[in-house]
Amino acid sequence: MDHALGSPSAGDSLGRQQEGRDELLILASYYLERLDDQVDSLVARLRERMPEYAAVPTAELRAYTAAIIRSALEQLPVTDGGLDAGGIRALQELARRRVEQGFPLEALTRSIQISARFVLDALDEEASKRGLSDRVVLAAHDLAWRFANDAAGVINAVRHEVAVEAARRDAEQRVDFLRALLHAQLSAARISVDARTFGLDPTAKYQPLCARPADQNDWAALTAVLQRTCATHELLPVVAVVDGDLVAVVPKCPVVGDRWLVATAEPAGLTDLAYAFDEAVSTLEIAQTFGLTGLVTIADLGPLPLAMLGADTAAHLEHRYLRALDDGQPGRQDVEDTVWDFLEYDRNLDQTALDLHVHRNTVRYRLARFQELTNLDLRCTRDVVLAWCLLAHRRVQRS
Secondary structure: OHHHHHHHHHHHHHHHHHHHHHHHHHHHHHHHHOHHHHHHHHHHHHHHHOHHHHHOOHHHHHHHHHHHHHHHHHOHHHHOOOOOHHHHHHHHHHHHHHHHOOOOHHHHHHHHHHHHHHHHHHHHHHHHHHOOOHHHHHHHHHHHHHHHHHHHHHHHHHHHHHHHHHHHHHHHHHHHHHHHHHOOOOOHHHHHHHHHHOOOOOOOEEEEEEEOOOOOOHHHHHHHHHHHHOOOOOOOOEEEEEOOEEEEEEOOOOOOOOOOEEEEOOOEEHHHHHHHHHHHHHHHHHHHHOOOOEEEOHHHHOOHHHHOOOHHHHHHHHHHHHHHHHOOOOOHHHHHHHHHHHHHOOOOHHHHHHHHOOOHHHHHHHHHHHHHHHOOOOOOHHHHHHHHHHHHHHHHHHO
């Protein structure tokens, strides 16, 4: 009984919905028949309300406007007012075209809203002439704003795409500039022009920085630290990953603590920065070899660069002086490690014993054994220098 009573009501509702839909489609057809005249009026309104359109040719503005409105209205039976795939493509094409013209996409979104309002006014007027129900008018309003919202979503997606592409291009240009600057591939005239593009003052002095964080997650963190701590009130750093290294040109030294190893060199003008950068790279490689951390300059390395002897020279010297340490006899490594500590602690016997957790006499014994095995006297300056260089070089090779 209840079902029988409910069926006519449901049928009436569906009938009214279909009737309203048919009336809405009639309105859309009416508008499409007069689209050319309507578009001319709409283009005039857009030019009146939006100064951004002054640079857009009338024919182009008219063609794109007509195409988008036509796509939306023709698809009304299928999409209920939303943009179909063709309409989305047309709007994407329009948005990208406007970007090429330097037209702000925010203005494009606003023009879509103005267009939707314009079309809606025309539909309201025609609905009133035809005596259509309020339900049909409300449906037209709902569909018009759904179209505007869909269009805004498409434009926002293009805006994001454009922003990502612009950021990628900017990053690539920054990398290319830094690579050329730090490898002396730019003339002074070119530097003077290009430097300002990346926020550098061609008349100021900058320090080159170089780092190779071991953890991939540290690259972004170190970049943020450099950008924050290297800036001054007048000058900003330029940071990028160039050929596998994190490099930067900065107006002042960063504050990095011991979390990372960052190598730098003395400040120099941009035209002379390549030599300073080479020094920073060499400093980084040596500091890495010996496990140093923090901000390091070549002056902080002391004699460590001397340990980077040529392979042939080092091999001959090691064979001449240190071959007895490699004969496999017990205690040879202890002798070598003790002498290294002794030299690292400025030949301080007590500090060496403390660090190795042995008695002072044990240190004395091992130092004496080193002299016996190598004929290098650690009381003689020349022998001390040679011993340190050879032992340091062995550590470089082992690392």
